[in-house]
Amino acid sequence: MCTAITYYTKDHYFGRNLDLEFSYNETVTVTPRYYPFHLRNGKTLDHHYAMIGMAYIVDGFPLYYDATNEKGLSMAGLNFPNNADYKEEREGCDNIAPFEFIPWILGQCANVNEARILLERINLVDLNFSEELPLSPLHWMISDKGNSIVVESVKDGLKIFENPVGVMTNNPTFDYQMFNLNNYMHLSKEPPANTFAAKLELEQYSRGMGAIGLPGDLSSVSRFVKTAFTKMNSVSGDSELESISQFFHILGSVEQQRGCVHLGGDKYEITIYSSCCNMDKGIYYYTTYENSQITAVDMYRENLDGNTIISYSLVKKQQINYQNR
Numbered sequence: 001m002c003t004a005i006t007y008y009t010k011d012h013y014f015g016r017n018l019d020l021e022f023s024y025n026e027t028v029t030v031t032p033r034y035y036p037f038h039l040r041n042g043k044t045l046d047h048h049y050a051m052i053g054m055a056y057i058v059d060g061f062p063l064y065y066d067a068t069n070e071k072g073l074s075m076a077g078l079n080f081p082n083n084a085d086y087k088e089e090r091e092g093c094d095n096i097a098p099f100e101f102i103p104w105i106l107g108q109c110a111n112v113n114e115a116r117i118l119l120e121r122i123n124l125v126d127l128n129f130s131e132e133l134p135l136s137p138l139h140w141m142i143s144d145k146g147n148s149i150v151v152e153s154v155k156d157g158l159k160i161f162e163n164p165v166g167v168m169t170n171n172p173t174f175d176y177q178m179f180n181l182n183n184y185m186h187l188s189k190e191p192p193a194n195t196f197a198a199k200l201e202l203e204q205y206s207r208g209m210g211a212i213g214l215p216g217d218l219s220s221v222s223r224f225v226k227t228a229f230t231k232m233n234s235v236s237g238d239s240e241l242e243s244i245s246q247f248f249h250i251l252g253s254v255e256q257q258r259g260c261v262h263l264g265g266d267k268y269e270i271t272i273y274s275s276c277c278n279m280d281k282g283i284y285y286y287t288t289y290e291n292s293q294i295t296a297v298d299m300y301r302e303n304l305d306g307n308t309i310i311s312y313s314l315v316k317k318q319q320i321n322y323q324n325r
């Protein structure tokens, strides 16, 4: 399971929880403007926007999970099993493999409108990166500093949905997730009034009763509702520290603790990492399951006019700030 969100204060933020039972040795990866992305369709993107994000680098190619480019356009891939359907190559289209989709869009587009133009010509093809890696069944959220869309390649074609809540999780399809919010329109951050029955005296005995019925389990439908409620009602100051702190609190509302989602044997799904990228400043903040201290990589501290990938191993060990030694 995974959850992606946007959050806007003075600056704009994009990030996600990556929930899985294992890790591929992903690193915070900066791809500078002149790194040549050799695509499977024979083309090369040799001059493109620089980007920063989380990627697994294989044979020198950054396999991005989520990233933000120097214009702030951001994108994340989330699991979409049994629904994602990739196609055969088609003439007259941009045939792009799923693992190339993030660089293809972020390399060339400055905002969601420009991404929509590229999406008109795209055909997501049924192509593995290698025999050793699975063909991931994904869907994607693409966000800029004002708008978000969701892209789903399914049996009957490529679907693009407006995403007015700026939240995405996993199955089922995005239109269902949005419709399902109708079931929760009675929830409130305010204390409830008694509308149960006029002749019955009922009492507000606890804070938070306005949101009784907000799902708390870890299924993707429940995480969508929980995150949408938390994010849409979120209040924070607009400084960098207040904004990123609030961002991690929103993601924390749906994080996965080891033990609660059993996958058989001794396997449990956990939140491997949570990320928050400042879309204006190109700073990628993250925490990992073991290390709750926020670590950051600043894209603008690197030479963005280079042609080699820069990568930072995740700081995974817990950092404790002792106050008396």
Ligand SMILES: C[C@H](CCC(=O)NCCS(=O)(=O)O)[C@H]1CC[C@H]2[C@@H]3[C@H](O)C[C@@H]4C[C@H](O)CC[C@]4(C)[C@H]3C[C@H](O)[C@]12C
Residues within 6 Å of the ligand: 001, 002, 018, 019, 020, 024, 056, 063, 064, 065, 077, 078, 079, 080, 081, 099, 128, 129, 133, 134, 135, 136, 137, 138, 170, 171, 220
């Ligand atoms: C599984 C990850 C998404 C996490 C998620 O949504 N889990 C939910 C599970 S469930 O639905 O609720 O069951 C996805 C996100 C990005 C994916 C990775 C990226 O797409 C990059 C490469 C792409 C290669 O084709 C496969 C390995 C891979 C390294 C992918 C492995 C895996 O599919 C990742 C890590």
